[in-house]
Amino acid sequence: MDDGTTSQRVTIRTVAQDAGVSVSAVSKVLRNAYGVSDELRKKVDSSISRLGYRPSMAARSMRGRTQTVGILLVEMENPFLPVIVSGIMNELSQANYKSMLAVGRADMMIETSLIDSMLDFRMDGIILVAPRLKGALLSKYAKQIPTVVVGHHEPGSTDFDTVNGNDVEAMRQIVRRVHRDGRRRIEMVSIDRSSNDSDVSYQREVGYTAEMMALGLTEHIRINRLSEQHKREAIAPLVARPDQPEAYICWSDLHGIDLVSQGRAKGWRIPSEIAVVGFDDSPAAALPQIDLASYNHDGARQGAEGTRLLLSRIHGRTDARHVLVDGKLIERSSLTA
Amino acid sequence: MDDGTTSQRVTIRTVAQDAGVSVSAVSKVLRNAYGVSDELRKKVDSSISRLGYRPSMAARSMRGRTQTVGILLVEMENPFLPVIVSGIMNELSQANYKSMLAVGRADMMIETSLIDSMLDFRMDGIILVAPRLKGALLSKYAKQIPTVVVGHHEPGSTDFDTVNGNDVEAMRQIVRRVHRDGRRRIEMVSIDRSSNDSDVSYQREVGYTAEMMALGLTEHIRINRLSEQHKREAIAPLVARPDQPEAYICWSDLHGIDLVSQGRAKGWRIPSEIAVVGFDDSPAAALPQIDLASYNHDGARQGAEGTRLLLSRIHGRTDARHVLVDGKLIERSSLTA
DNA sequence: CATGATCTGTATAAGGTTCTACGTATAACG
DNA sequence: CGTTATACGTAGAACCTTATACAGATCATG
Structure with a gap:
């Protein structure tokens, strides 16, 4: 607290100092990596919460994972899309992932620029919801980053997964x-x-x-x-x-x-x-x-399914999967007396 | 191309090598900083486009600006919100800023966690659209990052700007x-x-x-x-x-x-x-x-107005502004014969 | 011609994390 | 008691950019 190195921001180094361990030890706890005792973890955890430490995403993304996936939405007006998004987010938060959402305006140029942006931010993967982009271009991106496409039939692709209503x-x-x-x-x-x-x-x-x-x-x-x-x-x-x-x-x-x-x-x-x-x-x-x-x-389910695919892809799967999700007919008075 | 240091990704170093200048020179061109001749700029620019170089946001955000603002949306179902967002994005893209959108679920816990997340990602500023969070908490965040709140009356605040329908x-x-x-x-x-x-x-x-x-x-x-x-x-x-x-x-x-x-x-x-x-x-x-x-x-205008406020705040303004936007009555047959 | 000012470009230290490789203490085994 | 395996913890390079301090060149001025 009162030694010479005290700067503004609380970093992994501050925590290490406070807990009396090495920087790498703290990092290990953070990533719950192999080789850390319960005692060590306890010390570090308590320092973290005492200091209110939060890892810097910027620094993190320079080396490892960001634990964040990009979601690209073709547009916002169509009320079906938010449902898909909420399905995605549900599933992501369960897996302790964050999301970064970008909204195109049903325009190919904007879409490509947004995807580029997600690459720049080093997302761990991307979910494209009903993109306007065609297969060849999608494949190009999919080679650079784990990709799942929802609501856009393209079952032939070998580079990315797809999820669609049946x-x-x-x-x-x-x-x-x-x-x-x-x-x-x-x-x-x-x-x-x-x-x-x-x-x-x-x-x-x-x-x-x-x-x-x-x-x-x-x-x-x-x-x-x-x-x-x-x-x-x-x-x-x-x-x-x-x-x-x-x-x-x-x-x-x-x-x-x-x-x-x-x-x-x-x-x-x-x-x-x-x-x-x-x-x-x-x-x-x-x-x-x-x-x-x-x-x-069942947009929520499509979103969830797509998220599961993406996560497994981030974890190493490389073969393409193509999922069809069934929904159900809602009967109302225009059909049923 | 065929010298020893050739790695996968094209970084600022690759560009520097290709253009036959120093790394710092490239960085200067990128930020169009002071002290770079037209000739140098031309060399660098052509290398950049030849190599398809894109600066890494991660590395960039560790030192300077991200040129990205965070948008927090209270939820997605309300059809009024997308309109505000599109107003924001319009204005942002004109100023050459990118956006990162996060969607809460009308839940305060989730909202705080999302704002924290934007801080972690080192956004240059945040626009909160109709947040559930109360003034005191908003002020706390506003002290850490330039903040504008849209669609949430709180005209007394001195820490952040507000935009509202009148x-x-x-x-x-x-x-x-x-x-x-x-x-x-x-x-x-x-x-x-x-x-x-x-x-x-x-x-x-x-x-x-x-x-x-x-x-x-x-x-x-x-x-x-x-x-x-x-x-x-x-x-x-x-x-x-x-x-x-x-x-x-x-x-x-x-x-x-x-x-x-x-x-x-x-x-x-x-x-x-x-x-x-x-x-x-x-x-x-x-x-x-x-x-x-x-x-x-006129949600689009509210969004645009909020964005303008945020940008000026990012550029140094510190006094709080509170804007009211007028809309108009749409007459239909429930009112007009 | 010496001196100073200006203008270009470079070297290099952060910035905060991850992760590989390695050293040390402890336990297990004969 | 010596050897080996295992668990725990640490050093330090790597990631890519920005920004400061500085060196060298060019030019104007007395």
Whole structure:
């Protein structure tokens, strides 16, 4: 306390001095490494809490692990993403890891710059949530740092792991459920693939088509693709059609919400004549005025699963894993009477 | 390239070697410090881009600035918060700063641990968005690191700056607008203050009361306080009242949404008999089925303003500033015919 | 031409941790 | 009692950058 070397900040050296041991001993306790007696640990621990010592991340990251993983979020507006993040953080805090979150703006340039930034900060690994970046670029990064990609189908990759909702199975399940009520003219509302090159939309169409065929409803397959831009107007012609099907299964709640509200205004009897099912189980779908049945993809679980993969990868695994997470259909009055 | 010292990572040393200058010279260029000729700079810059060198944040933060500020978000579910964050990030990127985002879970323990974490990472400053932490604790941190608090009234503080929506003025404006249509029995729906000790609810009540008095409507002042927990049921008695006022001004869209939907179901004529105004302009309020008038508090501007304050504080300012940001009332069919 | 001032670039000491290699004390064993 | 194995603790280099102090060159001035 009152010897010559007293400086401002309390460092590992201060602790060592206070506890009367070597710097390396303290470091060992900190990392609970091999070769430290209970007695030593006790001395050091009490010095640490007495002095309120906190290891400097900066110094730490120059040599060893930071115990911190970077999370890159494609954007913040989509309410599905926070759920994934909270799943990630839950799992991380259990493993005593910290996180550093960065938010892109659905822009590739920004995304790359943010990933670079995480490399600069020496994160132990990164979790990319629904990135816009394509496989080749992702692979480039994945070679430099343990990487897991959530919500972005790319099951062929050998450099990073992926976690996704099981879109195909989800769609099949929805189709089966709707069919169980005796409906046969079941159509899908999807988005124009050219506007969004991700695989996500495609997977859902595959599931729809596959199950329709499995149920012998091949002749009723019909996919209405809307441009992603002008949702509200784009859906009008669908509502105005004279020949309505018995059910619409939508690629997203956005479509579903517009459909039920415009449909109700037009006098549709929902669900008796026409059932509508959305996708994503967004907060708006749950509003009593909307009450749109929707598929919940268990974002928290996707996040948790991705985190577990990343941690095992940080601990040395090198082969790529690809996980599909099942969700469940939330029944509401747009589907169930 | 092929001399003995070639290791994996490209460091400042690699660059120096490649450019045929000293390490310190490179560092000077990097920081554009005094005493470097144009010629030298050119040599170094070209080596940097040829080698794809990126300075290590870890090493950098051990001595100088990180050029990174920490953002602490109270939680992620509230859709108002991402807007603030995007305002912050916009402003930061213009000033060539990076950000590190951490998300609490509306829990004080977690918040303190996250702030500690930002100190460990040697952020140049922190922006706390709607923190749960109280003034004394905030002051403690503010003494260690430049701090700005957004969305958390605490105008008395001398240790940190604050940015807030101008709640009093907002409420006065809403009351005036509603009164302009000839309505006099204007009530407020607020939350039980004991459940939320923040100042936010109080400010809005103040504004409501003040304007009602200014308009000579003192006798009609009535504040209905609901417990924060069971919103949907808590609002039922309000809807069931036999003596309805001519307008409800709500503390939050959550109340407003329930009010318009349950009210419409009950046969209220909105807005001719009863007007409803929410607060926050959440996405759900804008849904055509809801169409709830609401006050938009310009979160992006609050974020930007906070960022500017932080940067000036990082650059040496020490006196505390307290900024109020005005927003605007978004008129929708729950208010305007 | 000597002197001082200015301008460029360099050498080098922090800065706080981790981690390998090593030394010492203690225990176990014949 | 001597030898070996094991547990505990320590020295010190390495990590990459910044920043201070200084040396050398160039230029202006008396």
